[in-house]
Amino acid sequence: MIRSILQSGRRRLADRAGGHASAPTEAGASLPWLDPPAGPWPVERAYHYCEEFARAHHENFPVASRFVPAALRPHVVALYAFARAADDFADEPQYHGHRSQALDAWQEELHLCFHGEPRHPVFVALHDTIEKCCLTLPPFEDLLSAFRADLEVTRYATFTSLRAYTARSAEPVGRLLLGLFGYRNPEFVRFADEISTAVQLTNYWQDVASDAARDHIYIPGEDLHFFGVSEADIKALRIAAPIRDLMRFEVARTRALFERGRPLLGKLGHDLKFELALIWLAGMAILDKIEEADFDVFTHRPVIGKRDKAKILARAAKRWAARLDLSALRRLWP
Numbered sequence: 001m002i003r004s005i006l007q008s009g010r011r012r013l014a015d016r017a018g019g020h021a022s023a024p025t026e027a028g029a030s031l032p033w034l035d036p037p038a039g040p041w042p043v044e045r046a047y048h049y050c051e052e053f054a055r056a057h058h059e060n061f062p063v064a065s066r067f068v069p070a071a072l073r074p075h076v077v078a079l080y081a082f083a084r085a086a087d088d089f090a091d092e093p094q095y096h097g098h099r100s101q102a103l104d105a106w107q108e109e110l111h112l113c114f115h116g117e118p119r120h121p122v123f124v125a126l127h128d129t130i131e132k133c134c135l136t137l138p139p140f141e142d143l144l145s146a147f148r149a150d151l152e153v154t155r156y157a158t159f160t161s162l163r164a165y166t167a168r169s170a171e172p173v174g175r176l177l178l179g180l181f182g183y184r185n186p187e188f189v190r191f192a193d194e195i196s197t198a199v200q201l202t203n204y205w206q207d208v209a210s211d212a213a214r215d216h217i218y219i220p221g222e223d224l225h226f227f228g229v230s231e232a233d234i235k236a237l238r239i240a241a242p243i244r245d246l247m248r249f250e251v252a253r254t255r256a257l258f259e260r261g262r263p264l265l266g267k268l269g270h271d272l273k274f275e276l277a278l279i280w281l282a283g284m285a286i287l288d289k290i291e292e293a294d295f296d297v298f299t300h301r302p303v304i305g306k307r308d309k310a311k312i313l314a315r316a317a318k319r320w321a322a323r324l325d326l327s328a329l330r331r332l333w334p
Contacts, residue, residue, distance in 0.1 A: 033085050034102050036121050046124035047074045050081040067274045075180055078125040090147040133180045139172035157221040170200040181272045194261030201254045202283045208297040209237055237298040247295035251287050277316040
């Protein structure tokens with residue numbers, strides 16, 4: 001779910017990266033996270049760099065929480081650093097004018113990584129993860145192709161075309177996580193695809209206003225037409241009955257995707273079940289917040305607060321945890 005949760009947190013990046021997220025990087029300046037400090041980068045230091053990167057981002061959804069087995073936690077963080085950095089390159093203001101350059105560099109680093117010649121610390125850690133967990137190249141390539149598409153494609157005419165995009169932008173992450181935890185069952189992949197897509201769609205619905213501000217509208221054109229909503233209506237950021245009806249429909253469809261993927265939670269072992277349950281419940285909680293706001297996605301962006309996290313943890317513990325680390329429960333997730 002890592003790529004799927006990327007859209008939810010942008011607030012702390014600039015402080016950790018040494019700049020302001022609202023300002024593009026000047027020509028000739030180093031690019032945050034793309035240009036790391038000087039090496040050497042032994043594996044342990046590279047994983048520490050990925051952890052610092054993860055802490056520099058705030059997410060609505062858990063990223064390698066304390067409920068992930070300790071031996072696997074660094075690998076989850078390495079996957080997150082790879083995907084989130086690429087997402088930042090495609091989306092964050094400080095990379096304006098350098099987006100293609102940054103993604104090209106990330107693509108080159110990925111290929112060097114799979115040839116056993118990683119240079120960047122994220123890829124030093126990722127190479128170790130790939131080797132130990134037997135991960136393959138195609139899901140990583142799919143993710144980068146989706147980030148590139150986001151630079152050019154700003155509208156989707158149909159839900160089918162949007163699903164074709166999420167097949168590259170969301171589904172690979174669920175598949176990578178299954179592979180990382182050693183799950184290869186094709187039935188599991190099908191369920192993970194539904195949850196991954198549901199989480200990403202949830203991010204889109206909570207970010208309708210901010211996406212419209214950067215001229216991205218992920219609501220399918222056929223849905224806008226059916227509910228009598230124009231792009232101008234979305235960009236005006238004024239709630240009206242047709243927009244409420246439209247968002248009610250999108251939320252309901254996204255809930256259905258969550259439910260279609262839900263059987264996966266009953267099939268996984270304890271190594272991944274609880275973490276995935278947190279992600280599933282957090283996604284549903286965001287949809288609940290949109291509904292509680294009467295589907296007004298313009299006035300307030302729904303987020304998961306500390307009290308919400310406590311409720312989510314309690315629900316996950318009640319339904320899916322076979323045993324609990326109470327100290328981890330008190331810490332919630334990072």
